[in-house]
Amino acid sequence: MRFANFLVLAVCLAIVSPMQLSAQVQSEPPMTYERIGRILAAIDPDLQPQGNGFQMVIGGVPMIVITDPAADRMRAMVRIGPAGAMDDALMQRMLQANFDAVLDARYAVAGGQIWSTFIHPLSPLETRQLVSALTQTVVAAQSFGTAFTGGGVQFGGGDSNALQQELIDQLQKKGIPL
Numbered sequence: 001m002r003f004a005n006f007l008v009l010a011v012c013l014a015i016v017s018p019m020q021l022s023a024q025v026q027s028e029p030p031m032t033y034e035r036i037g038r039i040l041a042a043i044d045p046d047l048q049p050q051g052n053g054f055q056m057v058i059g060g061v062p063m064i065v066i067t068d069p070a071a072d073r074m075r076a077m078v079r080i081g082p083a084g085a086m087d088d089a090l091m092q093r094m095l096q097a098n099f100d101a102v103l104d105a106r107y108a109v110a111g112g113q114i115w116s117t118f119i120h121p122l123s124p125l126e127t128r129q130l131v132s133a134l135t136q137t138v139v140a141a142q143s144f145g146t147a148f149t150g151g152g153v154q155f156g157g158g159d160s161n162a163l164q165q166e167l168i169d170q171l172q173k174k175g176i177p178l
Contacts, residue, residue, distance in 0.1 A: 030123035031130070033067045036074065039127055040065060042176055043134070059170060061138045067122055074122045076134055078141035080107075080114040090145070097140075097148035104129075105136040105150040116141035131176055135168055 029035070037054060041047045044056040053066035065076045086094070086109075094107045094114075108115045118133040136150035143149045 028126045031074070031125040032122070033069055036065065036067060036122075036125075036130065039130060039176075043131070043171060043174060058134055058138050059142075061141060063134065063138065065134075069122060072122045074120055074125060076118045076137050078116040078137055080116055080141050080144050083109045083112050083114050086114065093148060094144070101147075101149045102140045103136050103150035104133050105140040107140065107144065107148075114144070116144065127176075131168075131171060135171070 048055040067074045108117050116137050118137045139151040
């Protein structure tokens with residue numbers, strides 16, 4: 001039975017060429033440093049470009065967005081606080097939230113700090129994905145220590161999405177298409 005399922009999948013994949021899939025999936029031009037900068041400036045007119053990244057504020061929360069065109073990667077980060085303040089129970093809850101609650105955002109520890117972060121390939125990133133990811137990253141930072149959520153629907157249970165909806169509403173008021 002497994003072989004039959006595999007065979008059906010292989011035939012289906014052979015029918016749709018990679019070029020057709022790419023054309024269907026990519027509905028926007030590739031994301032670049034310049035393009036991401038224009039989108040971020042629409043969200044925060046006080047955006048500060050710095051090297052290969054940007055500093056900005058969303059919903060009163062400072063955020064860093066870094067691009068690495070050579071590696072085709074981007075990262076959005078919100079500093080939450082010192083990692084030394086975490087006990088084992090908080091670390092376990094943070095890791096559990098990475099599995100089922102913070103959606104595309106993730107909690108991380110780096111440089112002695114706790115971060116809410118979103119990491120993604122740069123070029124295939126679309127505007128809606130970026131705005132959603134930035135919102136999730138902010139909501140994950142704001143809910144650290146309480147709901148531990150990126151907002152919206154959760155795997156394994158639903159937390160309140162009021163924080164995420166409030167940020168989405170604010171971004172829509174700024175003219176960001178969602």
